[in-house]
Amino acid sequence: MRSTARKGTPIETFQVTPGITRTILRNVPYFSAARRKIPTASGKNQVQISYTARVAESLPDDIALSSSYLPHIRTTYSVVYGCSKKQIDTINSRINSAGEDANHPLLMVGIFAELEYRRLMDQAEDLVDRFTLESDMLEHGTSWDPDSGLIQKHLEVCLQSRTLVDHIRTVKRQLAKVSKEIDTLITYWQSEEYTSLWKEDQTTDSKGVVATGTERMIEIASQMKYRISDIQDEYDDKIDECNKMTQNMSLAMQTGYNQIARKDAVTNGKIARANTDIAIETKRESSQMRYIALLTMIFLPLSCVASVFSTTIFNWEAEDGHPVVSNYIWVLLGIALILTIVTVSAWWFFTWRERNKEEAKNRNKEDDDLERGRMR
Known part of the structure; x- marks a missing residue:
């Protein structure tokens, strides 16, 4: 212009x-x-x-x-x-x-x-x-x-x-x-x-x-x-x-x-109150379980002894010349030992397997975290 x-x-x-x-x-x-x-x-x-x-x-x-x-x-x-x-x-x-x-x-x-x-x-x-x-x-x-x-x-x-x-x-x-x-x-x-x-x-x-x-x-x-x-x-x-x-x-x-x-x-207050109620109930149940465990510890040995003595392995009314303890007591001890070993071995195996799964999971998580860190 x-x-x-x-x-x-x-x-x-x-x-x-x-x-x-x-x-x-x-x-x-x-x-x-x-x-x-x-x-x-x-x-x-x-x-x-x-x-x-x-x-x-x-x-x-x-x-x-x-x-x-x-x-x-x-x-x-x-x-x-x-x-x-x-x-x-x-x-x-x-x-x-x-x-x-x-x-x-x-x-x-x-x-x-x-x-x-x-x-x-x-x-x-x-x-x-x-x-x-x-x-x-x-x-x-x-x-x-x-x-x-x-x-x-x-x-x-x-x-x-x-x-x-x-x-x-x-x-x-x-x-x-x-x-x-x-x-x-x-x-x-x-x-x-x-x-x-x-x-x-x-x-x-x-x-x-x-x-x-x-x-x-x-x-x-x-x-x-x-x-x-x-x-x-x-x-x-x-x-x-x-x-x-x-x-x-x-x-x-x-x-x-x-x-x-x-x-x-x-919301956190409500959760805290719920956790408190759960803790109280857990404490109550824990007390009851202690009582049950105490009764179990008292009666289990008695029951075990009574069960053993009630078998024919022991003859408390044996006549002269007859043994009070049966010659087959080794069968009882052998079976008890085998069952104990099997029970302990099974407990150890399942505990070991769960521990290995948890460790493998943690290792995989750490590897993933490291990989993400490298990508950044």
């Missing part, structure tokens, strides 16, 4: 700032200003003031700007890259509404800042609306289960708000550079270097017209600086809102986890 003293009109040939390629490749909010001498048709080198700007690529509708201001002919060439249809309409509307002020060298920079302001505000308001809606849903009875989809969406909004805060802060730093450039440009317009352009060039408007135009550009530049200050203040407000979302989410999550912890405490 070429802006003249009459009105901004489209042209077929653009003067593109060489630094625009580097600016676009940054993919982050950025503004730069540069001054250099360029040759003109008259053979003299004249000042060219170039501006490049870019907004963050991570948000939708990102654009870039290349603008070149030629003070000696009071002309500005601007190119905006990546515009959507809506953004094109907005740019045309603002240029048309500028009227005779469309020749201002910072016009497109100001429009660019307004487009980015609107883009960030829309993003922030969308996040605030989503956060408010999901907070209301959580507040009115929705479970605070950390695995629920609503909690994950809530966390996603908070993470997006933190990312947006970083974008806004970066844009604020770039706006500070724009504000500084406005001061530099005002100083240039008031300098002898600028006024000397019209003393040497007899083809330009009269000095009075030039002076009036310069005063008007300085006035507009001052207004733009105030507007940038207002935008920075509104950015601060949005940063506070986004930070408040994160703080509220942290508080809400802490409250939710406290509720879960309280429920867990109640």
